[in-house]
Amino acid sequence: MAGTAEHEAQIQAFGNYLEEKKKSPGTVQGVLLDLGQFADFMAKSEKSFAALAEADVEAFGSELRAGGKSEKLIHRKFKAIKSFYKFLEGQGEAPDMDEMISESKAYILSLPRPLTIDEMKRFIIACGDLKRRAIFTAMYESGLRPDELSRLQQDDINWDDLFLVVKNKAGERDRLVFFSRKLKDLLKKYIRSRKDKLPNVFIEDKGRALRLAYLQVVFVETAKDAKIEGHIALQSLRRSLAAHMIEQGIDIGHVAQILGLKNTNSLDVLVPVTGVRANDYQKFISALDL
Structure with missing residues (x-):
């Protein structure tokens, strides 16, 4: 787990939710690791998850790419983040962020490539x-x-x-x-x-x-x-x-x-x-x- 105490509590609640939905232990662990990295990123600017802005989405994608992460891995992380925010929205802890994330260039670049x-x-x-x-x-x-x-x-x-x-x-x-x-x-x-x-x-x-x-x-x-x-x-x-x-x-x-x-x-x-x-x-x- 990572980020602030508030970040950790929200991520853990999401992990419990995934377990209740009968997601496999491997899936839950992978999602929590991805969200932990995202929490570290948000903590550096002292932002809560609810304060996410489009600039943060772009910056997180840029940081991952600068670190040599593949687009496939970046896409997996963004999928975890999108699911997490849907959970937070349902809990009343964040506004609807799905469209903002989905329309960001950082997310679009991570999408599976077109076929020739x-x-x-x-x-x-x-x-x-x-x-x-x-x-x-x-x-x-x-x-x-x-x-x-x-x-x-x-x-x-x-x-x-x-x-x-x-x-x-x-x-x-x-x-x-x-x-x-x-x-x-x-x-x-x-x-x-x-x-x-x-x-x-x-x-x-x-x-x-x-x-x-x-x-x-x-x-x-x-x-x-x-x-x-x-x-x-x-x-x-x-x-x-x-x-x-x-x-x-x-x-x-x-x-x-x-x-x-x-x-x-x-x-x-x-x-x-x-x-x-x-x-x-x-x-x-x-x-x-x-």
């Missing part, structure tokens, strides 16, 4: 069955988040006009996402191959809705089969779409709209030095020949 177009093609080729190919092609082409993909219903898709409706949480606007005829054919083929009558577009092998854990496992398996290495994860697919669209000259504001982003902060690190040019989304998707 060549890697993306290899990834899709490595999908061993129709369902896996349909899931990951849809995730990449539509830029859906895992939870949005798992909620997607067949009635949310307009097959004639080639768009789907992403239903968001209460208070947030739904968004339209267009897709290619090639994806339409793939999804239709996958849905026809199923024997169930569930309304979900995608299901697991046992006939239940997709879970994040399932998607993570099959992503890792497929990436391994495709011989793709480095700091990648399930969210790399969404980041890959953003990077590839920007590289092809599609306006960054349009990319943000497709991905359902409130601003373009998380896309800034993907913009090529040459800037962006106007282009067409459907032509881009078709050119990939996935």
Whole structure:
């Protein structure tokens, strides 16, 4: 444990909470070590956790990078910090910090990297069955988040006009996402191959809705089969779409709209030095020949 006595007490309370949630001892210990390092950082400026500012997030990321920490390790630490602040918010001990942390450059730089177009093609080729190919092609082409993909219903898709409706949480606007005829054919083929009558577009092998854990496992398996290495994860697919669209000259504001982003902060690190040019989304998707 580290930091001030107040820091230590809050971290220990979070550790107890994780244990109550049946997290493994190794996971709890790793999280507490990461938070201890963060507490040391906050203590140097005599700040409470509740006083966290964006400048602190950036400075902590810079300190980790200056110390030679990998982006994968930095991302793990930021994930622990984000979870910790959600706990503090629930306890009434800190305001909602999630958006501030998530939109900081320090956090964005730590995110799993996008795949190159060549890697993306290899990834899709490595999908061993129709369902896996349909899931990951849809995730990449539509830029859906895992939870949005798992909620997607067949009635949310307009097959004639080639768009789907992403239903968001209460208070947030739904968004339209267009897709290619090639994806339409793939999804239709996958849905026809199923024997169930569930309304979900995608299901697991046992006939239940997709879970994040399932998607993570099959992503890792497929990436391994495709011989793709480095700091990648399930969210790399969404980041890959953003990077590839920007590289092809599609306006960054349009990319943000497709991905359902409130601003373009998380896309800034993907913009090529040459800037962006106007282009067409459907032509881009078709050119990939996935």
